[in-house]
Amino acid sequence: MHPFSKPQIMATKTAETKMTVKGSNGAAKMNNPKERVEKFMEKVRAKNSHEPEFQQAVEEVAESVLPFLDKNVKYKKARILERICEPERVLMFRVPWVTDKGEYQINRGFRIEMNSAIGPYKGGLRFHPSVNLSVLKFLAFEQVFKNSLTTLPLGGGKGGSDFNPKGKSDNEVMRFCQSFMTELSRHIGPDTDVPAGDIGVGGREIGYLFGQYKRLKNEFTGVLTGKGFEYGGSLIRPEATGYGAVYFTEEMLSLRGQSIEGKTVVISGSGNVAQYAAEKVYQLGGKVVTMSDSGGYIHDPNGITPRKLDFIKKLKNVKRGRIKEFATNYKFQCDYHDGKTPWDIPCDIAIPCATQNELGEEDAKTLVNNNCKVVSEGANMPCTPEAVEVFHKHKIFFAPGKAANAGGVAVSGLEMSQNSMRYQWTREEVDKKLRDIMTNIHRSCVKYGSENGYTNYAKGANIAGFVKVAEAMLAQGHV
Numbered sequence: 310m311h312p313f314s315k316p317q318i319m320a321t322k323t324a325e326t327k328m329t330v331k332g333s334n335g336a337a338k339m340n341n342p343k344e345r346v347e348k349f350m351e352k353v354r355a356k357n358s359h360e361p362e363f364q365q366a367v368e369e370v371a372e373s374v375l376p377f378l379d380k381n382v383k384y385k386k387a388r389i390l391e392r393i394c395e396p397e398r399v400l401m402f403r404v405p406w407v408t409d410k411g412e413y414q415i416n417r418g419f420r421i422e423m424n425s426a427i428g429p430y431k432g433g434l435r436f437h438p439s440v441n442l443s444v445l446k447f448l449a450f451e452q453v454f455k456n457s458l459t460t461l462p463l464g465g466g467k468g469g470s471d472f473n474p475k476g477k478s479d480n481e482v483m484r485f486c487q488s489f490m491t492e493l494s495r496h497i498g499p500d501t502d503v504p505a506g507d508i509g510v511g512g513r514e515i516g517y518l519f520g521q522y523k524r525l526k527n528e529f530t531g532v533l534t535g536k537g538f539e540y541g542g543s544l545i546r547p548e549a550t551g552y553g554a555v556y557f558t559e560e561m562l563s564l565r566g567q568s569i570e571g572k573t574v575v576i577s578g579s580g581n582v583a584q585y586a587a588e589k590v591y592q593l594g595g596k597v598v599t600m601s602d603s604g605g606y607i608h609d610p611n612g613i614t615p616r617k618l619d620f621i622k623k624l625k626n627v628k629r630g631r632i633k634e635f636a637t638n639y640k641f642q643c644d645y646h647d648g649k650t651p652w653d654i655p656c657d658i659a660i661p662c663a664t665q666n667e668l669g670e671e672d673a674k675t676l677v678n679n680n681c682k683v684v685s686e687g688a689n690m691p692c693t694p695e696a697v698e699v700f701h702k703h704k705i706f707f708a709p710g711k712a713a714n715a716g717g718v719a720v721s722g723l724e725m726s727q728n729s730m731r732y733q734w735t736r737e738e739v740d741k742k743l744r745d746i747m748t749n750i751h752r753s754c755v756k757y758g759s760e761n762g763y764t765n766y767a768k769g770a771n772i773a774g775f776v777k778v779a780e781a782m783l784a785q786g787h788v
């Protein structure tokens with residue numbers, strides 16, 4: 310098992326110090342925020358006992374939202390937070406397929422339809438051996454808040470399979486995708502649930518999934534996003550998550566009269582998000598010195614230029630090779646660190662773009678000691694709660710994934726609009742809309758998360774994301 314696949318926070322946290330006071334009616338009332346979160350989490354843990362990643366995501370939101378509910382009793386009375394923690398629907402199904410050698414394989418498929426208060430369920434599909442109910446419920450839960458922040462009419466969902474595309478032939482991947490979609494197609498639709506890509510699901514997989522859906526339903530609709538431009542995809546969708554994370558970083562810096570220009574940036578991952586984050590940092594005058602995959606990281610002190618990044622794109626997207634081949638190719642300029650993460654390399658900005666819980670407390674302390682000033686999550690929940698605590702303690706500007714990486718789903722939302730209109734916007738038009746959306750998300754985080762001259766972006770994103778969904782849920786009654 311890879312170290313990142315095991316969350317560093319576990320389900321069985323002990324209760325914090327108890328402190329109760331008597332309310333006016335004589336009933337015991339809690340005035341310790343930690344104790345209230347603990348009480349809330351006791352129930353969440355009991356109901357979702359083998360789901361540590363889901364519990365971790367809920368706890369992080371509960372810490373910000375529970376105090377907010379005290380001042381907004383209407384949400385508390387309608388038990389909105391409890392309802393948001395319960396998926397509207399969980400689908401789990403068998404995915405049978407056959408290898409090139411004729412061997413029978415069985416994988417497990419999932420779709421979590423988490424919340425449809427503000428629009429059709431929307432969120433990616435992940436194909437990775439570590440996929441299970443806990444991972445997908447955490448991702449679907451985060452997606453509800455993220456989609457709300459984009460200001461677009463998008464509910465929250467997530468899905469995927471424990472299928473591993475690595476080492477499979479194109480035909481095997483196609484057969485798997487067709488089998489997966491044969492079941493999933495019963496539950497999704499352009500006005501119901503619109504999946505996209507995530508880890509292990511890129512343009513190739515979306516193409517096969519779309520082809521099978523079209524064949525089964527005999528209709529050409531915007532049922533998936535992240536499609537190729539030739540068949541209804543949006544320009545800038547492949548770039549959107551990485552570009553968006555860097556636009557958000559630029560917003561955080563500009564609030565303090567700074568910019569990315571001249572800054573040294575450490576990036577983890579070398580997939581879709583990492584590639585386009587690296588590209589945008591370079592375009593804005595920053596220097597990216599690391600990238601990684603599940604095998605280790607490369608360190609290139611001179612910076613990853615567009616030519617080198619092209620090498621990485623071909624290596625990862627076409628050849629489907631390992632990042633250490635970059636170090637072999639550029640051996641006089643760069644080192645490869647096997648089995649390690651890049652957080653000990655000195656930098657001004659860190660953008661984790663690989664996977665959940667890839668940056669722990671010790672990594673956070675190292676970054677702080679090395680004078681890193683900004684951490685922006687390109688991936689979903691890459692920093693453990695302990696790492697986030699270190700960042701807040703040291704007043705580092707920390708952007709949570711649900712805000713910083715919302716650019717991907719935002720452009721997916723724009724892809725849905727273009728599909729409905731049967732029209733395609735230009736690159737410049739989509740990029741401008743993406744930039745505006747990231748600016749708005751930043752503004753919302755600052756509005757709800759600023760106190761004493763410091764912005765707690767995590768708190769801001771949680772509350773801003775919650776309010777819109779909560780209002781819609783209140784309006785629609787107890788459903």
Ligand code: NDP
Nearest residue numbers: 507508509550578579580581582602603663664688689717
């Ligand atoms: P890709 O599959 O394109 O790339 C994933 C990258 O992360 C690869 O470099 C991969 O290395 C590395 N990685 C995956 N799992 C692990 C692991 N357990 N340990 C170490 N490295 C790992 O995925 P994306 O770039 O699309 O997604 C990356 C992150 O961004 C995910 O958290 C995803 O949920 C999030 N995200 C993605 C969006 C999108 O639009 N694609 C939108 C919003 C968030 P290797 O090649 O060795 O597997």
